[in-house]
Amino acid sequence: MLGKPAKNANDSEAAPRPHVEALRSRPHAQVLIIGGGINGVGTFRDLALQGIDVALVERGDYCQGASGASSHMIHGGIRYLENGEFRLVRESVVERNRLLKIAPHYVKPLQTTIPIFSTFSGILAAPMRFLTHKQGKPQERGAFLIKAGLAMYDSFSRDGGSVPRHEFKGRAKALAELPALHPGIKYAATYYDASVHNPERLTLDVLQDGEKAGQSEAGTAADGASRARATNYVAATAITDRGVQLTDQLTGDEFAFTADVIVNTTGAWVDSTNAAMGAATRFMGGTKGSHIVLDHAELLAACNGREIFFEHTDGRIVLIYPMGDRVLVGTTDIDADITEEAVCTEEEIDYFFELIGHVFPAISVTRNEIVYSFSGVRPLPRHDETAPGFVSRDYRIERSDMAVAGATVPVFSLVGGKWTTFRALSEHLANDVLAALGAERKTSTAKLAIGGGAGFPATGAAVEAWIAAHTGGGVDAARAAVLLTRYGTRAGQVLAYLAAGEDESLESTRELSRREIEFMAAHEHIGHLVDVMIRRTSLAFRGLVTAELLAETAKALAGPLGWSRERQAEEVSHAEDVLSRLHGVQIQNLIA
Numbered sequence: 222m223l224g225k226p227a228k229n230a231n232d233s234e235a236a237p238r239p240h241v242e243a244l245r246s247r248p249h250a251q252v253l254i255i256g257g258g259i260n261g262v263g264t265f266r267d268l269a270l271q272g273i274d275v276a277l278v279e280r281g282d283y284c285q286g287a288s289g290a291s292s293h294m295i296h297g298g299i300r301y302l303e304n305g306e307f308r309l310v311r312e313s314v315v316e317r318n319r320l321l322k323i324a325p326h327y328v329k330p331l332q333t334t335i336p337i338f339s340t341f342s343g344i345l346a347a348p349m350r351f352l353t354h355k356q357g358k359p360q361e362r363g364a365f366l367i368k369a370g371l372a373m374y375d376s377f378s379r380d381g382g383s384v385p386r387h388e389f390k391g392r393a394k395a396l397a398e399l400p401a402l403h404p405g406i407k408y409a410a411t412y413y414d415a416s417v418h419n420p421e422r423l424t425l426d427v428l429q430d431g432e433k434a435g436q437s438e439a440g441t442a443a444d445g446a447s448r449a450r451a452t453n454y455v456a457a458t459a460i461t462d463r464g465v466q467l468t469d470q471l472t473g474d475e476f477a478f479t480a481d482v483i484v485n486t487t488g489a490w491v492d493s494t495n496a497a498m499g500a501a502t503r504f505m506g507g508t509k510g511s512h513i514v515l516d517h518a519e520l521l522a523a524c525n526g527r528e529i530f531f532e533h534t535d536g537r538i539v540l541i542y543p544m545g546d547r548v549l550v551g552t553t554d555i556d557a558d559i560t561e562e563a564v565c566t567e568e569e570i571d572y573f574f575e576l577i578g579h580v581f582p583a584i585s586v587t588r589n590e591i592v593y594s595f596s597g598v599r600p601l602p603r604h605d606e607t608a609p610g611f612v613s614r615d616y617r618i619e620r621s622d623m624a625v626a627g628a629t630v631p632v633f634s635l636v637g638g639k640w641t642t643f644r645a646l647s648e649h650l651a652n653d654v655l656a657a658l659g660a661e662r663k664t665s666t667a668k669l670a671i672g673g674g675a676g677f678p679a680t681g682a683a684v685e686a687w688i689a690a691h692t693g694g695g696v697d698a699a700r701a702a703v704l705l706t707r708y709g710t711r712a713g714q715v716l717a718y719l720a721a722g723e724d725e726s727l728e729s730t731r732e733l734s735r736r737e738i739e740f741m742a743a744h745e746h747i748g749h750l751v752d753v754m755i756r757r758t759s760l761a762f763r764g765l766v767t768a769e770l771l772a773e774t775a776k777a778l779a780g781p782l783g784w785s786r787e788r789q790a791e792e793v794s795h796a797e798d799v800l801s802r803l804h805g806v807q808i809q810n811l812i813a
Contacts, residue, residue, distance in 0.1 A: 236783035240452035240746060241469055245476050247446055250276040252654055253465065253480035255457045255494055257281075258288035259424050260638045261486030262451075263647030266431035268654060269449035271663050275435070276449075276480070277428075278467060280456035280487075282752050284424035287488050288640065289756060290563070290597025292512065292540060292551050294528075295320050295328050295641045296414035299374050300538050301614060309615045313641045314377040317415050319667065320644070324674040326709030327423045331416040331542070333528040334399065336580055337408040339363040364389070364408045371412055387412035401523035401581050416528070418544055420640065421756035422707065425745060426672025454748040460498045464626040471748055479626050482657050484650065485634040488600035489559050495634060500623050504636045506603035511565035511596040512551030513573050513805075515586065516764060520548050523581050533576045541577060547592065547763055550577065557598045564803055565594035592764025594805035602636050614639050616646055618653055631657045673709020694720055703732050707758065715740055727777075729769035732760065735777045742781035750775050750792035751799045761800060771796050 252268055254261050257279025268275040279285075297314035298306075320328045340363050371387040388411045395409030396402055402409070417423055428451060435449020459466040463477035487494040489507035496502075521543050528542030541550050550573045557563065574586050602617070616637035623632045633653055638646050644666055655662060670676075678684045688701045696704075696716060704712035715737060724736040741747055741757050753774055754761040760770070775789040784792065800806040 236781065238452070238469070238471070240450065241455060241474075243447065243450045244276055244278070244452060244455070244467065244478060247450075248464070248476060248478045250274045250448075250450070250478075250480050251658060252276070252482045252484060253278070253457075253478060254484040254486060256484075256486035256488065256490075257283040257424075257428075257451070257453060258286055258486065258488055259284060259420070259427070259640060259643045260288075260488075260635055260646055260650075261484070262424050262428045262431070263643045264484060264486060264650045264654075265449065265451060266427050266434070267647045267651040267666055269431040269434035270666065270669075271651065271655060271660065272448065273655070273658070273660065274448040275431075276478070277431075277451040278455040278457060279451075279453045280470060282453050282748060282756055283428060283746065284421040284756060286490075287507075287597040287599055288424060289421050290510065290512070290595050291417075291420055291640050292510070293416055293418060293420060293544065293549060294331070294414060294540075295417050296331075297374060297377065297641070298614060298639075299370055299412075302370050302373060306615055309642075310374070311377045312645055313639070314374070316642050316645050320417075320641070321415055323669060324417075324423060324426075324671040325679070326673045326677045326705075327419045327426075328415050328417050331414050331528050332526065333412055333414055333530045333542075334395075335367060335410045335412075336395070336402055336406045336529065336531050337364045337367060337410060338403075338406055340365060340407060364410075367410050371410060374412065385413055399523065399525055399527070399529075401519075401584060403580055403582055411527070414528075416542070416544070417640065419707070419759065423671070425757075426674070426709070426711070429744075430672055451746075453746050457494060458497055460623070460625060462626065465498065477626075479628075480630065482654050483623065483625070483630055483632045484654060485632060486650075489557070489598040491600070491634050491636065493559070495621075495632070498623060498625075498632075500621060500632065502619070502621070502634065503603060504619060504634060505559075505600065507557050507559060507598040507601050509555045509557035509563050509596055509598050510552040511563075511569045512549055512594065513565060513570060513591050514544075514593040514595075514762060514764070515548045515550060515590045516546075516592045517548055517584075517586060517590045520577070520581065520584055520586065521546065523584060524548065529580055531580060533579060539576050541580065545759075545763065554599075559598055562803060563596040563598050565596045565805060569596075570594075591805060593762050595803075600635075600637060616642070618650055620653070633657075673711035676710050691716055695724065700726075700731065700734075704737075727770065727773045729767055729773050730760070730765065732765075733758065733770075733774065738774060738777040739781050742778055747778065747782065749795060750778065751796040753778070754796060754800070755804075761804065761806070764806070766796075766800060766806065768793075 251274040254265055254277040257277060261277060265275055265277045295317050297310050297317055301310050368389060375386045390409050392407055395406060431449045435447040454470040456468050456470055457465050458468045461477060464479035466475055467478050468475050485491050485494050489505055492502050492505050524543045526543060528540055530540050533539050537554055553569050577586055619634040619636055621632050622629050678687045687705060688698050691701045692698050704715055708715055718740045719736045722736055724734050726734045745757055754766050760766055771793045775792050778784060779789050
């Protein structure tokens with residue numbers, strides 16, 4: 222867990238935390254979800270839409286753990302075919318196509334090219350890997366094997382397919398399209414998956430949908446309070462005779478909470494959470510995945526708008542792809558110690574440079590071009606002798622019973638799961654909870670637009686029209702475009718908020734204004750300054766954080782959050798520490 226500034230005894234003017242007070246004032250719910258990654262938040266939304274009284278707590282910020290350290294892909298998982306996980310691949314392709322429709326503001330089609338260096342390599346090894354799930358000696362997949370996999374992959378998209386079928390091209394045509402590719406390739410296979418450029422904001426949209434459902438007339442408690450309450454920076458730390466002990470990570474305050482059902486969606490920390498509640502389990506065996514983000518014009522141009530997806534010489538599946546004007550490179554798959562903070566190591570960076578050279582041999586990359594790095598622990602099941610690359614990415618739900626405040630409470634622990642299938646997983650988990658409560662499903666989320674995806678303009682021309690319609694009154698086209706990218710159609714609400722008072726852009730960036738920061742403080746559960754840099758905007762990801770930006774943003778947050786000058790300074794120091802220690806942002810980049 223990230224460090225945090227110590228509670229300041231002199232900071233008596235700090236604003237109360239209404240989301241915490243909503244739990245403290247009514248310390249019981251039908252369901253308590255522990256863990257605010259995408260799967261916990263998705264389950265929160267689903268249950269709220271069924272009219273269930275549901276509460277969620279997250280010990281850090283939403284989407285701070287593995288959910289925020291993903292490869293930013295929404296994909297069917299072509300490589301899972303070799304593991305024999307056909308159900309998972311089919312579900313993933315269906316959910317990929319679904320997210321393209323219900324979350325079009327964040328989920329976009331991603332053209333993907335696989336450079337292929339042989340024709341028949343791997344034909345004999347692949348069946349053994351399929352049958353035994355053992356890695357064996359690394360051996361790259363040739364064109365024949367990849368062609369067969371892509372044909373099967375396409376077959377899963379027949380019903381409601383949203384992307385074109387794959388194409389195979391020989392060396393000459395492939396190099397004509399991507400001239401910087403290794404000249405030794407024999408073929409290039411191109412297919413489509415999808416990417417999510419703002420996973421943190423998509424998680425926040427899902428959360429806000431749940432909160433909105435809980436505030437509807439059908440979703441309120443007898444006293445008019447919301448039946449869907451969530452808060453970040455609150456941890457479940459123990460079981461007492463009064464219930465689950467919840468501890469505010471910003472103030473240290475503790476209070477008890479009870480529920481008829483508990484759901485544990487804490488990812489790689491599922492076993493630790495269960496242990497804190499007095500129920501030892503051994504479900505998890507997560508692996509660490511790291512990424513780097515490069516500001517590298519030559520590499521960006523070499524990708525030509527596509528993800529380059531391939532198998533490196535050690536058998537790992539890796540990727541290089543453009544995200545705006547940056548290039549994301551990943552990922553590793555290393556057994557992890559969850560007692561240590563996950564960081565991208567020097568060895569992993571060397572590995573990334575090596576794989577870039579494997580595909581684009583004429584392009585030189587140095588550490589000076591890294592603007593950001595991130596690392597997380599995948600919530601994989603315990604795998605003992607199975608190689609990390611062959612551990613199932615599917616999920617399962619474990620049920621146990623726990624004694625809480627004199628009652629026997631069913632506890633559902635989520636083991637595994639991946640970004641692409643979060644909606645289907647949440648539906649499955651919610652159905653299990655509904656059964657335990659003796660309740661029935663009222664609505665499906667399968668076709669329900671997520672947050673700012675509702676009414677999102679479907680074409681480039683429609684986007685331009687939206688921007689033009691929302692320009693004026695101090696908002697130029699560039700600013701309107703930033704807001705549409707950041708919030709989807711919820712940008713309309715933000716623009717109305719901006720127009721309701723005097724506003725001014727920050728001096729350090731035109732991508733934020735004082736009133737937008739106030740809007741985030743009022744509506745987006747800001748606990749720390751660093752939340753704005755990493756998870757409410759993409760400024761850190763793109764390497765755009767400066768000392769001036771941190772100071773200006775802290776000052777803008779001070780009013781709505783009640784921060785003293787001393788607290789502002791602590792938050793700036795905390796943000797610098799997190800960015801440098803966990804994300805490889807050099808301290809000199811934070812100095813004016």
